[in-house]
Amino acid sequence: MSELTVLASPSRYVQGKGALGALGTHLAALGDRPLIVADDTVWGLFSAQVTEALEAAQLPVVRVGFERFATPEAVDALVEVISADGHDVIVGLGGGSTIDAAKASGHLAGIRWASVPTAASSDAPTSALAVIYTAEGEFVEYRFFPRNPDLVLIDTQVVAEAPVRFLAAGIGDALATWLEARATRRGTASAMAGGRPTLAGTALAELSWDILWENALPALDAVSARVVTPALEAVVEANTLLSGLGFESGGLAAAHAIHNGLTAAPQTHGLTHGQKVNIGSLAQLVLEGAPTAEIEDFVVFTTRVGLPNTLTEIGLAPEDTAELRAIAEAATVEGETIHAMPFPVTAEDVLAALTALEGLSRRVRREHGLPEPERYTGGGH
Structure with a gap:
């Protein structure tokens, strides 16, 4: 350390x-x-x-x-x-x-x-x-x-004036920042900047998270209308500056490692970085055994933002065991950021978390009257 x-x-x-x-x-x-x-x-x-x-x-x-x-x-x-x-x-x-x-x-x-x-x-x-x-x-x-x-x-x-999905992707990338920074802080790993997280890096990661929960939805409305509002200015700063400082000086953990694993599945090609990261964030919450309310709030919020939180929405299914295992193994190779988690994480753990996402998110979405997930077919098979 x-x-x-x-x-x-x-x-x-x-x-x-x-x-x-x-x-x-x-x-x-x-x-x-x-x-x-x-x-x-x-x-x-x-x-x-x-x-x-x-x-x-x-x-x-x-x-x-x-x-x-x-x-x-x-x-x-x-x-x-x-x-x-x-x-x-x-x-x-x-x-x-x-x-x-x-x-x-x-x-x-x-x-x-x-x-x-x-x-x-x-x-x-x-x-x-x-x-x-x-x-x-x-x-x-x-x-x-x-x-x-x-x-x-x-x-x-x-x-x-850029497509709304780009801002949504940035929100997905930035939401991971606090989840990963707090996990790194609890453990003994270094941040990406080459030392232990600074208090500033961790605080900026949390600030990014707070800004997004408050401003993401009205910022997306602003982009739909192609106008700049205070909410959009806040989200741009959260997505770009605060998330950047927060991940680099606060630390990456499971969410981005799982993203990297997902890039090995042809089904996910064509998805944005932030869309795949959001699957990693939810899987990290499951791995942590985070409070049920926190997990359910995350599913509801990211559904409203327009981010995927089921395997269906990234072109996969719980039955795709071989692909999910390959993703889990890629996410846990030596040197991956998943080992910054404050407890050991194996490929089996990641496989279980990914498999659990489908039923979990579908249940939460049903209970809140949110749309059923639509299958993503943009990747290769």
Whole structure:
């Protein structure tokens, strides 16, 4: 057990309506030759705003495309572009994988990096790590960096105009933060930042949780109406900054390990990170033997948010024993964050928790007059 506590955070966090217009000003403080990484869809939506912002700061506008996942090959290709063209700051514009690829390549190339998420769909933008996947979307590894992004900039009007499911996914990712941070705090494991959780990291994780329970539903209403409200501003900060600081300096535990296991099941491909994390959060509550009221409240709340809390909603069933066992084994491999739980967790334990989710959530939903789960068919079989 490390007796040192560690808090990690980005150098600067900028949030608000119209923040994208200030991107050039903030990038100019970091370098002279930025490289923008964005997929075609994102660039089609935001190229005009980004170009105007950079040109106003007298910065060149250079953009390179991006595929779906932060693969080792994608990262290495970005390093080559950085080196060949002499870029001194790389900007991940878009979703979590784009941002992670920018961070990983910026680190390898020895330049500064910035995160500009176009949705509040995960807490990836603030962290000093990247999640690396195969081209098919299976989890490969975490890559850790000695520092966090130099800049995180998120425009809440952009978030308001993104699909509602992206904000819901970010809520799923952020709800796990407090559940995992409190579990890490009870045990003896280190947080992702490399030491025991700080009081600040744990407190920020809990603040994220409190903000979401108060503001998630009206924030989703705001995004449905494509407007920015105080509730949306609060949820964007909870999803992006507070969850990011909370997971990194508070700790990850079972929820994210089970997410990583789920990526091995083709049935779940196409689901967002936060959707799969939410299954992990509920499974963690079951593993902990959490109070019945806490579990039932979680099922009710996440159903209203639009997050999956049954196997059916991620393309699986309790009868899929082979797939569930493979997920459970992947979630409990040596080095996974599930071992930060304050008690030993085996693959059998995870298998039992996952199998129990279906009946548990269906019962709670029925008792509260909530919709029956709909089968997810977007993944492969």
